[in-house]
Amino acid sequence: MRLIRAIALAACLLVPIQALGQASPIQDLLQEHGEVIAKSSRKTIQPAIDALRESGLPAAQTVMERWQEKDLWIREADGAFFFVEKDGDTYTLLDIATGEPAGTADKSELKQLKPNSGIRGLIGAALVQFQLQDPNPASRRAALDAIARDPEASHLEALRGAIETEQDAEIRAAKERMERLLTIPYGDTDQARVAAIRSFDGDLGLDVRAALNPLLATRTVVVEGDAPEALNVARKLRPGGEELTFDDAYELLVSKDLAPPAVDRTAKRVALEANAENGLVAGFATTDLDTWTERNRAYDELAARGVVPADVPVEAQQEAVGAHSYYLAYAEPSAAITDAARRSLASIETGVMVSRGIDITLDALSLASLYFLAAIGLAITFGVMRVINMAHGEFIMMGAYTGYVVQQFVPNYTLSLVVALPLAFAVTFAAGVAMERLVIRWLYNRPLETLLATFGISIALQQLAKNIFGTQARPLTAPGWLDGALVFNDVISISYIRIAIFALGLIFLVLLLFTLNRTRLGLEVRAVTQNPRMAASMGINPDKINMLTFGLGSGIAGIAGVAIGLFAKVTSELGQDYIVQSFMTVVVGGVGNIWGTLAGAALIGFFQKGIEWFNPSNTLAAQTFMIVLIIIFIQFRPRGIIALKGRAAEA
Template identity: 60%
Template structure:
C-alpha cells in the first residue's frame, strides 16, 4: 500500500504546477492576446479591401478579445502601423522625428522607429464605413456620450437586424435620458423592420401610428411598398395589395405595356412603325407581294405586313384587337414587397393614422405661417392706416420709413456690439428718428397739399425715390446685416413638420403689443379722443377747440414712428437694403383697403385676411410666390367691388363731408 502516498504526492505536485501555470503572468495574456489573431489575417489587415474586410471583422467580433474595439477605432482612423521586419501591428505616437510603437495588448511602449521602418495602414472610405458599422455594438456603450450618439446615427443611416440585440442591451445601462429615448425609438424602428417574432413586430408598427417623423414614415413606406405584377392568374400565397381593373385603375395601353415588359406579348405597332418597316422590305416594286401603288389603304398595308410576318421576315406585331385580347386574358395586380400580410395590414393602418396626423400638422403649420405673415403685414400697415384714415393722405413714402427704421437698427449695432442691448436701444430710437422724419415731411410738404390728393401721391412718390437714393449714397447698394440676439435665433419646433422661427414669434408678440398700445392710446388718452374726433368730423372737432392741424402732424408722426419700429423688426430676418420698403408698400395698401381705412381692428382683419390667403395660395403653388402675390392683387380688386369700404366700414371724414 506504499504506492498510495506516492500517488498522492504526485497528484499534489501536478496540481501545484497547474496552479502556477495559470497564475503565470504570460499565461492569461497568451490566451487573450489580440496580436496572434491579427497575425492570422496579416495580409488582409495590412492591405484591406471591401472584399476581405468582412472576414477579418467576423473573426474579431467572434473572438471578442479585450482591446478589439480600440483596435477597430484605430484601424478606422488610420492609426495602426505594421512593422516591416516582422509584420506585427502596433499603435504609434509621435516621438521626436520618429514614432514610438505601442503594444496592442499591453499598451506599453515597445520601441522608437523611423517612418521607414513601419507602414501606416490606410483603409479607404469603403473599408472605413464597414468598420464603422462593425463598431456600433461597442460604441453603443462607449463612455463618451458623443460616441454613443454617433453610433445611433450610424444605425439610423444603415439599419440591420443584427443591431437589435446590442441596442436593446445598451438601453438597460444608458444613463443619459436623451440618448435613452433615442435608443428606445430606434429600437422600435428596427423591431418594426426586422423582428422575427410577429407579435413584437406588430406592436412596434402600431407604436409608429401617427408618428410624423421622417424615419417613422420611411419605415412604414418600406413595409407598404408595392411591386406591380402580371400573369394569367394572381399568384397563390403572395401578399397581394390589390388587383387592378383595366380601364379604371390602369389603362389598356399601360396594361399592355406591362405585358410587353414581362415578355408576355409582342410590342404594339403604330401606323408609322408599320410604314417604316414596310419601306425597308420593298422588293421589285412590291412589299410582301402587294404592289406599291396598292399600299394606299390601311387594309392593304396590314395584308402586306402579315405576309412578311408569316415568312418570318419581320417581327410579329400586335394589332388593336390582339392587344385587347391579350389584356383581357391576364390579371394585373400589385403585390407587397413584405410577404407577411399581418405586417402590411398593420403598416397600412399605421400609415393612414400618420397621414391624418400629417394633414393636421400641415394645417397647423400653415396657420402659424399665416399668423406670422399677418403680424408682419399688420406692423407694416398700421402706421399707414392711421395716417390714411385720419388725414386722407396716400403716403407712397411709407415703405421708406420702414427702411429708415431698419437702417437705424443697423447703425446702432455698429456702435453697440451687444445685440440684445442694441435691439433695446434701436426700437425706441427708430421711433424717434422716423417720428421726426414724418413730422418734418408733414410740415414741409403734406400740409400744403391736403386738398390736392393726386399731387400728394406724386409728391410722396418723389420723396420715396429721393429717400431710396439717399440711403444708397450713405450705406451703399449691398445688403447690410441687422443681427438678432442669440435668444432670438433658432426656432420653436414641435416636430419635423411644424416649426416657426423665434424672430417671427417675436414679431407676432410685437404686433400684439402695438395692437394693445394703439387701442389704449385711441380709447383711453386725450390724444386718442382728439384723433377720433378729427377722423369722424374735423369741422366739428375744430369748433370744439381741437386743432386739426396739430392732430394731423402728430398723427402723421405717430404713423411714421410705428413704421420705423416695424422696420427694425422686419430687418431682423429680411435683408436691409434701400429698396426693402418697396417690398411692403403694396401689401400695406392692400391691408388698409381690405380691412377698412383708419380703423385698427380693420387693419388687423385686413392683415389676417391677406396673410392667410397668400399663404393658402402659396400652399397650392409653393414654387411660385410671385403668382401668389398676383392672385392676391386680383382678389383685392374683386373684394373691393363687393365691399368698397373694407371689412370694417369707414367712420371717418366722410361723416363730415
C-alpha cells in the first residue's frame, strides 16, 4: 500500500505544474516543498515552514493555521493541496489561496496531512510572527501572552520582525519588553544577553524573575584537582559543611565511578539479619548488636568470611572525598551572564522588598481598621462605664447574621448591603440597650462580675445562634464591585473589600469624633467618662448616657460584624475570633479615648502584619508573638498608648 502511494506521489511530482487545477503562488510554494510536507517529519520540515513564513504571501497564515489544525489535504492524484469541507463521503475541495470551492473529490482520493505535535509546535512558532502582525490588536496581545506562557528561541526572531511595524505604542512597548525577556535566554551573543539582563534592573515583574532565576540554577560538580576553565563556578563546597554532607559528597563520587560504593546502614542491617542464625551473627550474639560499633564489627567479620561485600572503611572514604574538589556550578556556562543575572536579581530584590513593605503596610492598615471597627464599641463602653462586655464578640456575630438574613430577602447584593448596615446597627443597638437595662445596670461598680455576667450572655447568645442558624458557615456575599483587587504592580495589591473596610473605619472615626466632640450627647458622654458623680450632680442623667453609650458601642459592633462577614464565613464563633484582639486593642490603646483605640488598633495591626512578614507561613505563631509583645508592651505603658493622667486616671 505504502509503496503504491509513494509511486503515485512520485508520478504526481512529474506532472507539470500547469496540470494542477488551481495554480497560485502559495500552491507553487507548497509544491516546491511538497515532498517534505507530505513526509511530515520534524527533522526535515523546517525549510518548508520557513519558506511559508518568509513568503510574504497573504494566504500563508491561513494555510499554516489550517495545516496546524490538520485541515490541509493532498490530492493523491496530482499532489495539489486543498482545504476540505466534509459532506458525507464527498469532500468539497477549497482552493488554498482564495478559499473558493474547487471541485469535489472522494475520500479515497485525498490524503489528510496529520502533523505531529513537534511539527505543530514549529508551525505555531512560525505563526506567531503572523499573529504578532495581525491587524487586530487583541490577537497581537494574545500572541504576546502565548509567548509569555511558553517562550521559545524561535519566537525571538518573530518578535524582532514584528516590532518595527507596530503602530500601537502600548503593544510596541510590550513587544520590546518581550524581546528583551527572550533575549535573556536565547540572545545570540553574551553581550546582547547581558545587556538585556541589565536592562531589567529593579523591574518588579514576575516575568523578569521567572526569566532570570533559571540562569542561576546550579548543580554540584566534583572534580579532581582545580576546577576546569569551562566550569562557571558559583562557589566551592566543603564536604561535611552545611550545603554538602559528607555522605552526599561520597555518594557523588560513587555515582561518577570515582569511588567504590560504601555499604550503608540499612544494607548492613539487612545483611546482618539475613546471616543471623541461632542468635549468632559471625560469632556475635545478636542481643549485643544494639550499637553500631558492635554491628560494624560483626559486619566486617562477615565480610572477612566472604559472605558479604566488604564495606569501604571510613578512612578510605575520607581520603577519596579529600582527594576531590566540590563546586557548586551554574548550568549557564557564561560567567558574565550569571554575574549580570545575580546583580540584576539583587537590585530587583531590593525593589521587591520595598514594594512588599508597602504592600504589608496596606495590609496592616486594613487590618488595623478592622480591629478599630471591632474594638471601638468595646472601648466606648469600657471608657464610659468601666464595663468589659464579653458579649461584644457576639454582637459582632449578630451583625454578621443580620447581613446574612437580609440577603435571604434582598437578592441584590449592593442593595442588601445598604439595608444590612443600618439594620445591623439597629438590631445590635437594641440588643445592647436591652442588655444594659436588664443586666449591666444592676452590676455597676462590680466590674469583674459584669465581666462574668456578660460572659454568660456570650455563651447563651452563641449557642442560640447555633440553634437557629446551625453550625455550618453561612455566606454573606459581597457585591460584585467589591470583588477583585486594586493592583499597583506584581507585588502591591489590595482587595476592594479591604479598601471598603478601611473607608468604613474612617467614616466611623469621623462620625464618632464628631459625635463626641461636637454634640450634646458627646459632651455628656465625656462628662460621665471623666467623672460620673460630678456629671450626675450637673444634671446629666448617667442612666440615660450609659444606656445610649452601650447601645452605640453594641451598634458599631453590629456594623463591624457585617464588614467582617463579607470576607469571613459567618458562624456562631465569628465573634470569638475577634474578641481577644479587640480587648488587646482597648488595653494597648488606653481607655476613654478614640485616638487611643485608633493607635491601639494600628499598633496591633502593624504588629501582626510585621510578624507575618518575618514568618509569612505561620499566622498562629504571628498571633502568639503578637500577644507576647503586647504583654511586654504593657510593661512600659500600663495605661495604654494614650493614657489619661492625673486624677482622672485613678478612676
